[in-house]
Amino acid sequence: MIYLDNSATTYPKPESVREMLRIAPIIYGANPGRGGYSMSNSTALEIYKVRSKIAEMFSAQSEENVVFTINCTHALNLAIKGLAKKGGHAVTSCLEHNSVMRPLKKLQESGDFSFDVANVFSDDDKTVQSFERKIKSNTDFIVCTYASNVFGDILPIEKIGKLAKKHNIPLIVDAAQAAGVLDIDVKRDNISCLCMPGHKGLYGPVGTGVLVLSEECMPDTIIEGGTGSESKNLLQPSFLPDRFESGTQNALGIIALGKGIDFVRREKINYIREHENELIYYLFNYLLKSDSFILYNGFDSRKYVPILSFNTSGLTGEETASYLAQNGIAVRGGYHCNIFAHDYYRTSSVGTARVSVSAFNRKKDIDYLINSLNKIAKLKKV
Amino acid sequence: MIYLDNSATTYPKPESVREMLRIAPIIYGANPGRGGYSMSNSTALEIYKVRSKIAEMFSAQSEENVVFTINCTHALNLAIKGLAKKGGHAVTSCLEHNSVMRPLKKLQESGDFSFDVANVFSDDDKTVQSFERKIKSNTDFIVCTYASNVFGDILPIEKIGKLAKKHNIPLIVDAAQAAGVLDIDVKRDNISCLCMPGHKGLYGPVGTGVLVLSEECMPDTIIEGGTGSESKNLLQPSFLPDRFESGTQNALGIIALGKGIDFVRREKINYIREHENELIYYLFNYLLKSDSFILYNGFDSRKYVPILSFNTSGLTGEETASYLAQNGIAVRGGYHCNIFAHDYYRTSSVGTARVSVSAFNRKKDIDYLINSLNKIAKLKKV
Numbered sequence: 010m011i012y013l014d015n016s017a018t019t020y021p022k023p024e025s026v027r028e029m030l031r032i033a034p035i036i037y038g039a040n041p042g043r044g045g046y047s048m049s050n051s052t053a054l055e056i057y058k059v060r061s062k063i064a065e066m067f068s069a070q071s072e073e074n075v076v077f078t079i080n081c082t083h084a085l086n087l088a089i090k091g092l093a094k095k096g097g098h099a100v101t102s103c104l105e106h107n108s109v110m111r112p113l114k115k116l117q118e119s120g121d122f123s124f125d126v127a128n129v130f131s132d133d134d135k136t137v138q139s140f141e142r143k144i145k146s147n148t149d150f151i152v153c154t155y156a157s158n159v160f161g162d163i164l165p166i167e168k169i170g171k172l173a174k175k176h177n178i179p180l181i182v183d184a185a186q187a188a189g190v191l192d193i194d195v196k197r198d199n200i201s202c203l204c205m206p207g208h209k210g211l212y213g214p215v216g217t218g219v220l221v222l223s224e225e226c227m228p229d230t231i232i233e234g235g236t237g238s239e240s241k242n243l244l245q246p247s248f249l250p251d252r253f254e255s256g257t258q259n260a261l262g263i264i265a266l267g268k269g270i271d272f273v274r275r276e277k278i279n280y281i282r283e284h285e286n287e288l289i290y291y292l293f294n295y296l297l298k299s300d301s302f303i304l305y306n307g308f309d310s311r312k313y314v315p316i317l318s319f320n321t322s323g324l325t326g327e328e329t330a331s332y333l334a335q336n337g338i339a340v341r342g343g344y345h346c347n348i349f350a351h352d353y354y355r356t357s358s359v360g361t362a363r364v365s366v367s368a369f370n371r372k373k374d375i376d377y378l379i380n381s382l383n384k385i386a387k388l389k390k391v
Numbered sequence: 392m393i394y395l396d397n398s399a400t401t402y403p404k405p406e407s408v409r410e411m412l413r414i415a416p417i418i419y420g421a422n423p424g425r426g427g428y429s430m431s432n433s434t435a436l437e438i439y440k441v442r443s444k445i446a447e448m449f450s451a452q453s454e455e456n457v458v459f460t461i462n463c464t465h466a467l468n469l470a471i472k473g474l475a476k477k478g479g480h481a482v483t484s485c486l487e488h489n490s491v492m493r494p495l496k497k498l499q500e501s502g503d504f505s506f507d508v509a510n511v512f513s514d515d516d517k518t519v520q521s522f523e524r525k526i527k528s529n530t531d532f533i534v535c536t537y538a539s540n541v542f543g544d545i546l547p548i549e550k551i552g553k554l555a556k557k558h559n560i561p562l563i564v565d566a567a568q569a570a571g572v573l574d575i576d577v578k579r580d581n582i583s584c585l586c587m588p589g590h591k592g593l594y595g596p597v598g599t600g601v602l603v604l605s606e607e608c609m610p611d612t613i614i615e616g617g618t619g620s621e622s623k624n625l626l627q628p629s630f631l632p633d634r635f636e637s638g639t640q641n642a643l644g645i646i647a648l649g650k651g652i653d654f655v656r657r658e659k660i661n662y663i664r665e666h667e668n669e670l671i672y673y674l675f676n677y678l679l680k681s682d683s684f685i686l687y688n689g690f691d692s693r694k695y696v697p698i699l700s701f702n703t704s705g706l707t708g709e710e711t712a713s714y715l716a717q718n719g720i721a722v723r724g725g726y727h728c729n730i731f732a733h734d735y736y737r738t739s740s741v742g743t744a745r746v747s748v749s750a751f752n753r754k755k756d757i758d759y760l761i762n763s764l765n766k767i768a769k770l771k772k773v
Contacts, residue, residue: 034596046716046722078461215641255462257464
């Protein structure tokens, strides 16, 4: 199988991640922070080291500001629901995934909360102006993606962060497609809640997500329970990370995620992105030259993460993906849990086929894909 | 290390579980239900098989009624918050873990929700009567543990289920210490929401929890996001299990959990429990004969799951656990995230040391523990 669905989850995982998944159940098999014996302590220590790596990578204030979740969606829900107030309001963008839209819609449906949608333009300043126009006196937060999961558009997060700071509003960022791909700095970018998956660009296993909270930001909780701390207190502890980590955490996944982060740091984010961009550019040029395929945006590595959505003329995205699947190629077709982006790019009737690469893809993978696309193009002409 | 902290998480995991953790990232490494290609489909199929095993084990109506979460606490939060109504009320027991108490307390603090605490007696009918007396016209649900995580007390769930049915109130059960240990049947016991960890008595990896919902029970959601289904719908899908499974699930953990369930089914729940009871009974008799140790309940395998909380005379639970840790024995000391149970047993000033065994413990483990306890007893006498 030629795997080109890395935006859904990266595959394969680095050897070191898989090796840790093999040995962690043996050497770090205890419940961390819930016992005073050696394996419980060593498991807790390993988790702390992963917090430390993440804090360093994203410039978090401290290890405690790094909260683990099951996935990016849960991190987004903790941030969105935790910052939403009764009678409140949020500003979001026109490119959001259902992981942002559905929690917002749910708040709206519950009554007493509203949100407005800012437009995204190729001119970053116009984008920021659109965000600013949507801010109201009761705006609780801005929430938006760092990079679109469908078309790869990068939002001007640093500028949106400045805007948020100017208005003293927290900024929640969905970094599902950006973490491990773009250089993210929560301090520089004024990000209050950085939400990301562990299993995409950070090359950890599924079952891991991360919420990095800024110093000032303390959302309310939506999940409470045992934390191994303050057992006698019936109220959820107020301190981080316990406040947001109830019940037994996915120690196994978190410790393996640490190896994924080591991999990204060793390979260096910029090199990985450059490599991925080369592959996407190679594919882009092929698609551009053929009249059998439809592209929706240009190629500009400053404006897009290495994700390419396209269609075969006369076919839906799902049909193209299905044909490629028959040829042993894994790409994703359809709507990618994001109708907003399809509305924006006017692809809501057909969806798209999406190609997304990782550090492990090679030019021969794209050659194999192109070979199959050639066959589709020929079939279409018959 | 002699591991006797299986109530926190079972250790070791069966060989088959560890083997699956090694191979699943290679053969089931795709995001299930989000692509039409072979590895995505085979990953989804494996998850479905685990749903099927769980549905069969607990007599759930169908595979769809089995929802996966990161842990038991999240399952409890989905059930409790999802069934709580404005101006509503809940009935719980005096033995609850913080995974139940903190969500209830949070609802109470938010205003417009209250709860009452029923007493637990050695006479089951008196316990049920206490629950019944707490039911009010606005009671939204009953929530209680199947078995205490501190002293092992089994609650009369079948009778509480009948009570719930009689009053037409959903029953939420925390089966953290019961799943894989006691015979649980959601139909027979009238359980609306069965919440359990995958990593304790079901021998799966950490990072897995399960919520089994009855046919009639449809809690509101507290987490929404992409489900790979109904992408165009900004509202969370209403059908199971998607309604409660947002974002990328822990496919790796879930598939390995399937092997844990196979292990339990192969060994047979009753045999595992009998084996564990023998070990606990052996320890119980030793502790009973020594005047250096304090026991808090009798030994009756019909009334307690194989968990034993005790203290060394003159020491806190934590001190005993700490001494044992120095001797290479893992037991848990302190309050075990449950001050309610300690209040009930009048151990809130000292906590307890808790011994909990699994199918993998042997008599020699208890002999080793007894040997260390003898040393503590001698030290105390000096």
